[in-house]
Amino acid sequence: MEFLESLNDAQRKAVEHINGPAMIIAGAGSGKTRVLTFKIAYLIYKGIDPFNILSLTFTNKAAKEMKERIASSVGESYAKNLWMGTFHSVFAKILRIEHQKIGFPSNFTIYDTDDSKSLIKTLLKDMNLDPKVYKPGLVYNRISSAKNNLISANEYSKNSAIISEDTRSSKPLIYELYKKYQNKLLRAGAMDFDDLLFKTNELLRDDPQVLHKYQNKFKYIMVDEFQDTNFSQFTILKRLAALFENITVVGDDAQSIYAFRGANIQNILNFNKTYPDAEVFRLEQNYRSTQNIVNAANSVISKNKEQLKKTVWTQNDVGEKIRVFRNNSDQEEGMAIANEIFRLNNETHLDFESYAILYRTNAQSRALEEALRKSDIPYRIYGGLSFYQRKEIKDLLGYFRVTLNPNDEEAIKRIINFPVRGIGKTTIDKMVLAATENDTGLWQVLTDPIGYNCNLNGPTVAKIRSFADLIKSFRIIIEKESAYDSGQKIAASSGLLKEFYADKSAEGLSRYENIQELLAGLKEFSEDQKEQGLPNGLADFMSEVALLSDQDNTADDQKEKVTLMTIHAAKGLEFPYVFVAGLEENLFPSQLSINSREDLEEERRLFYVALTRAKKRVHVSYALTRFKWGNLIYCEPSRFIEDISEEFLDYPYLENQTQRFHEYTKKQQPSISIPSNAPKPYSPPRNLKKLSSSSPSNFEGSPSELIITGAEVEHQRFGKGKVLQVEGQSPNKKATVFFQGIGQKQLLLKFAKLKVL
DNA sequence: TAATGTAGAGTTTTT
DNA sequence: CTCTACATTA
Numbered sequence: 153m154e155f156l157e158s159l160n161d162a163q164r165k166a167v168e169h170i171n172g173p174a175m176i177i178a179g180a181g182s183g184k185t186r187v188l189t190f191k192i193a194y195l196i197y198k199g200i201d202p203f204n205i206l207s208l209t210f211t212n213k214a215a216k217e218m219k220e221r222i223a224s225s226v227g228e229s230y231a232k233n234l235w236m237g238t239f240h241s242v243f244a245k246i247l248r249i250e251h252q253k254i255g256f257p258s259n260f261t262i263y264d265t266d267d268s269k270s271l272i273k274t275l276l277k278d279m280n281l282d283p284k285v286y287k288p289g290l291v292y293n294r295i296s297s298a299k300n301n302l303i304s305a306n307e308y309s310k311n312s313a314i315i316s317e318d319t320r321s322s323k324p325l326i327y328e329l330y331k332k333y334q335n336k337l338l339r340a341g342a343m344d345f346d347d348l349l350f351k352t353n354e355l356l357r358d359d360p361q362v363l364h365k366y367q368n369k370f371k372y373i374m375v376d377e378f379q380d381t382n383f384s385q386f387t388i389l390k391r392l393a394a395l396f397e398n399i400t401v402v403g404d405d406a407q408s409i410y411a412f413r414g415a416n417i418q419n420i421l422n423f424n425k426t427y428p429d430a431e432v433f434r435l436e437q438n439y440r441s442t443q444n445i446v447n448a449a450n451s452v453i454s455k456n457k458e459q460l461k462k463t464v465w466t467q468n469d470v471g472e473k474i475r476v477f478r479n480n481s482d483q484e485e486g487m488a489i490a491n492e493i494f495r496l497n498n499e500t501h502l503d504f505e506s507y508a509i510l511y512r513t514n515a516q517s518r519a520l521e522e523a524l525r526k527s528d529i530p531y532r533i534y535g536g537l538s539f540y541q542r543k544e545i546k547d548l549l550g551y552f553r554v555t556l557n558p559n560d561e562e563a564i565k566r567i568i569n570f571p572v573r574g575i576g577k578t579t580i581d582k583m584v585l586a587a588t589e590n591d592t593g594l595w596q597v598l599t600d601p602i603g604y605n606c607n608l609n610g611p612t613v614a615k616i617r618s619f620a621d622l623i624k625s626f627r628i629i630i631e632k633e634s635a636y637d638s639g640q641k642i643a644a645s646s647g648l649l650k651e652f653y654a655d656k657s658a659e660g661l662s663r664y665e666n667i668q669e670l671l672a673g674l675k676e677f678s679e680d681q682k683e684q685g686l687p688n689g690l691a692d693f694m695s696e697v698a699l700l701s702d703q704d705n706t707a708d709d710q711k712e713k714v715t716l717m718t719i720h721a722a723k724g725l726e727f728p729y730v731f732v733a734g735l736e737e738n739l740f741p742s743q744l745s746i747n748s749r750e751d752l753e754e755e756r757r758l759f760y761v762a763l764t765r766a767k768k769r770v771h772v773s774y775a776l777t778r779f780k781w782g783n784l785i786y787c788e789p790s791r792f793i794e795d796i797s798e799e800f801l802d803y804p805y806l807e808n809q810t811q812r813f814h815e816y817t818k819k820q821q822p823s824i825s826i827p828s829n830a831p832k833p834y835s836p837p838r839n840l841k842k843l844s845s846s847s848p849s850n851f852e853g854s855p856s857e858l859i860i861t862g863a864e865v866e867h868q869r870f871g872k873g874k875v876l877q878v879e880g881q882s883p884n885k886k887a888t889v890f891f892q893g894i895g896q897k898q899l900l901l902k903f904a905k906l907k908v909l
Numbered sequence: 910t911a912a913t914g915t916a917g918a919g920t921t922t923t924t
Numbered sequence: 925c926t927c928t929a930c931a932t933t934a
Binding site: 210211212238239240241244262264265284344345346348349380409410412413512513514515535569572574576577698699700718719720721739742743744745754755758781 | 921
Binding site: 779780781782783 | 925926
């Protein structure tokens with residue numbers, strides 16, 4: 153066990169602790185992950201069966217990396233028996249095993265946030281509620297936080313405090329929505345993210361046999377990022393650990409930055425109350441950053457009231473002070489950072505991947521990107537729309553979902569008329585109505601439209617039948633074929649591949665590429681699973697995919713590129729040089745946080761996280777003016793800059809510059825007008841199209857019989873074009889026309905006026 | 910049914 | 925400003 157030699161005293165003690173509850177408070181950069189992996193390896197060396205170890209992490213990526221590290225230390229054959237993953241993925245797995253006990257199919261669907269919100273929208277329509285008052289996002293958050301606090305729909309409706317809170321915000325019927333929402337999920341054989349934890353809690357609470365089974369299986373439990381767990385998660389832990397109490401949690405209260413989505417910092421602050429015998433280990437030596445960075449970060453976090461006692465220190469060099477950049481505008485801020493990176497790079501000859509620019513909101517990336525582009529500095533930006541949220545990906549996954557679970561109504565609605573097969577809104581509404589009246593699901597109606605008496609005409613019934621048959625044929629395919637083969641066939645037979653292939657616009661091209669990428673992922677999955685002798689069907693793929701995120705796709709193309717990301721996304725990462733941009737009041741700290749101490753403290757922890765990402769030097773910057781939604785606004789430097797003790801700051805111009813700024817703004821007030829000498833951003837001319845399309849309309853179309861393949865035609869708006877194809881029967885005759893300079897368009901002849909030339 | 914127009918909203922994010 | 929969701933129009 154010579155690996156223990158490489159640990160410091162505190163780390164080694166934490167690793168060697170085996171029995172009983174333990175809390176490891178791990179300061180930033182203190183080698184937390186190393187301790188956790190070593191501890192698991194140590195348990196295995198001590199003869200504990202990996203089969204009895206459960207290790208929970210914040211992301212799948214973290215789990216995967218840790219598993220690999222353990223495998224390289226104790227051997228693959230041991231490591232593969234470890235249960236390792238996020239709360240959601242581990243307990244989804246268990247719920248699939250125990251599905252009968254909770255009344256769900258084993259291949260239940262996991263609804264993502266979009267599915268949930270769309271379901272809430274349809275419920276609002278049913279109940280005739282105004283979606284402007286009952287904003288789906290708000291309703292969802294309300295239900296989500298109830299679930300995270302283990303309040304069922306029934307308990308919710310009986311909780312007077314909650315009801316009166318909802319009434320005060322003029323949304324008294326949320327309890328009703330919650331109930332209906334759960335009913336719909338049950339009927340759809342679906343769970344949302346919170347349900348995965350909620351149902352696990354119910355299962356462990358109500359079924360002593362199941363509880364006993366998993367208590368005995370998971371004799372040793374490790375939890376990473378414990379500061380970001382919520383009540384529901386902690387309750388699961390308490391239940392599972394109740395028998396042996398071999399639970400080790402690792403975390404840093406100073407880095408708790410996810411309260412806004414239900415994480416409860418009290419879990420870590422009060423761990424000792426739940427487990428009075430818990431041994432507490434403090435990892436306080438920082439191996440990452442210079443003394444100046446560590447001390448500056450400490451001075452910031454000390455302004456928070458709620459925290460566990462610890463003193464992070466380092467033996468590293470003193471290093472340089474935190475540099476403060478003051479700028480007149482967000483553009484200038486970007487240029488200042490770009491210039492500094494350029495200068496540093498000449499000086500140090502480091503790769504561009506040594507630099508990160510961190511910010512509070514994604515919207516800030518634009519000005520920064522522009523500056524980097526102008527300076528020819530390569531960068532990679534994280535965030536934005538994730539791969540799995542893209543339309544085309546959700547479309548294909550929608551087909552997979554319906555195939556696996558035809559009760560998945562959100563997925564049915566997504567794909568039933570995409571690609572278009574003539575089943576429109578009216579038809580769907582009729583069938584939904586029939587389903588509601590007969591107290592059944594949409595799929596049942598789809599498979600027997602006549603039996604349910606939906607008042608549909610013959611051709612429509614035929615279209616519905618052929619859609620149902622299509623799905624049924626997919627069900628046969630996935631019975632015996634691999635995920636890849638099934639996926640390939642479904643993508644082709646559904647018409648999706650053709651649909652995206654036909655679209656030759658830039659967007660269409662990238663959509664097609666994304667579909668291909670997903671199929672490539674399926675292929676990789678199928679082959680990997682087969683190699684390992686594991687099941688490789690579509691169902692197996694789908695049971696994992698709902699819980700994956702972009703960060704799990706370890707794309708290694710960030711080499712030689714500057715990293716741009718939000719501070720949240722930077723958690724757990726490190727860079728030699730870090731730029732924290734936009735340190736302005738109402739931006740960082742965010743405007744929404746400055747009214748409560750708790751929220752403000754969370755923002756301050758976020759700043760702490762930002763500072764402690766850096767190894768060598770930190771630059772913080774702010775702008776005096778910034779464009780927000782097209783308007784120039786004036787900004788004040790963030791209070792967080794003053795939270796850094798002056799001795800660690802390099803703030804050359806602080807006094808005279810800010811003073812000048814204040815004089816300047818005073819002069820301008822009270823009329824908030826843009827001074828003529830203020831920098832104006834470049835904005836390209838817009839709405840050119842509008843000007844060219846406003847001609848009076850006395851345009852006559854030719855009769856549809858004259859519109860034939862090959863004909864040269866003219867359209868009022870699109871101009872001259874050539875008919876490539878005509879399909880369908882009058883009055884639903886459709887022509888595909890190629891217009892010069894515009895591209896291919898599909899037009900319904902009963903609407904579009906086309907003149908034959 | 911599909912393209913186009915318009916109103917409204919707009920932290921942080923993983924599962 | 926920019927994106928999205930819904931209504932409108934052909």
